[in-house]
Amino acid sequence: MRVLxxxxxxxxxxxxxxxxxxxxxxxxxxxxxxxxxxxxARRIELARVSPYNATWSTDLHVDPFQVPLGExxxxxxxxxRDASAVPEVKHGDGAVELLGEWRLFASTEGSxxxxxxxxxxxxxxxxxxxxxxxxxxTRRHEIAxxxxxxxxxxxxxxxxxxxxxxxRIAWVDRGVVASFAYSRYxxxxxxxxxxxxHASFLLRGGTAARTxxxxxxxxxxxxxxxFWYTRWLEPRAMSIxxxxxxxxxxxxxxxxTAPVNNFRFNDSPANVLxxxxxxxxxxxxxxxxxxxRVPAIRTHDFNMASVSAAV
Numbered sequence: 004m005r006v007l008x009x010x011x012x013x014x015x016x017x018x019x020x021x022x023x024x025x026x027x028x029x030x031x032x033x034x035x036x037x038x039x040x041x042x043x044a045r046r047i048e049l050a051r052v053s054p055y056n057a058t059w060s061t062d063l064h065v066d067p068f069q070v071p072l073g074e075x076x077x078x079x080x081x082x083x084r085d086a087s088a089v090p091e092v093k094h095g096d097g098a099v100e101l102l103g104e105w106r107l108f109a110s111t112e113g114s115x116x117x118x119x120x121x122x123x124x125x126x127x128x129x130x131x132x133x134x135x136x137x138x139x140x141t142r143r144h145e146i147a148x149x150x151x152x153x154x155x156x157x158x159x160x161x162x163x164x165x166x167x168x169x170x171r172i173a174w175v176d177r178g179v180v181a182s183f184a185y186s187r188y189x190x191x192x193x194x195x196x197x198x199x200x201h202a203s204f205l206l207r208g209g210t211a212a213r214t215x216x217x218x219x220x221x222x223x224x225x226x227x228x229x230f231w232y233t234r235w236l237e238p239r240a241m242s243i244x245x246x247x248x249x250x251x252x253x254x255x256x257x258x259x260t261a262p263v264n265n266f267r268f269n270d271s272p273a274n275v276l277x278x279x280x281x282x283x284x285x286x287x288x289x290x291x292x293x294x295x296r297v298p299a300i301r302t303h304d305f306n307m308a309s310v311s312a313a314v
Contacts, residue, residue, distance in 0.1 A: 008036035010046025054113030063152025097127030124148035203294040209282030266307040
């Protein structure tokens with residue numbers, strides 16, 4: 004409650020939407036205004052304006068509060084059904100938070116303005132567990148909260164990337180590009196089916212039992228344990244730059260002989276895979292925003308561009 008009394012402002016509020024509570028809040032606001040009036044140097048006078056009468060509401064097609072509870076629950080369970088089809092996925096949670104807010108502004112000068120605001124915040128998460136290794140990974144997918152209707156949930160990436168069901172796709176098969184990713188927009192332009200936005204990838208096909216087995220036959224080379232700070236140099240050529248980290252070792256006559264300094268590299272993943280002649284059968288998870296599982300690989304003619312002071 005905001006009042007103007009004796010040329011000063013007074014404010015008061017109540018959490019009870021009742022006539023009696025409103026009257027008490029008004030009385031408190033008037034008392035505060037009169038107390039403030041004793042301190043103001045100049046009385047406040049409102050400019051004369053015409054009264055306004057208007058209504059406004061969130062632009063939406065489907066009111067989420069009118070969507071049956073069962074339908075909302077089914078949506079969350081459908082995500083779990085797809086996620087739990089992966090054997091390693093053992094836990095999942097999801098929610099669609101709804102906020103409905105009604106506001107009314109009314110003044111003694113005759114203005115009356117109403118607002119109806121609807122906000123949504125969809126999110127879910129899944130946890131995959133590797134029982135043999137005692138390892139687990141949790142990934143969350145949260146859609147930015149916004150004022151919208153239920154169509155914001157059903158038409159967003161809440162279900163999957165671009166709101167599409169995902170399936171396993173072989174992107175590269177035996178060194179040949181087998182599939183391309185198509186967004187809804189580009190699929191319509193090219194007359195293709197959209198693939199959705201995948202966030203989990205697996206590179207496999209090797210036979211080596213251990214990483215050490217890849218060292219056999221190397222006269223002189225480098226063992227790199229990690230690349231980081233990778234950035235695109237030329238996307239059209241798939242050229243990437245980055246740094247080595249967490250250990251680089253010299254290989255001589257099939258054995259690790261000494262640690263060496265870090266390097267900056269400039270190369271293309273396509274060239275790296277084209278020059279790959281062996282990799283391990285086992286894969287490990289790469290820390291990233293997406294989920295990647297990759298083997299250790301042996302490649303040649305890799306371009307270490309310069310020495311780096313990185314540690």
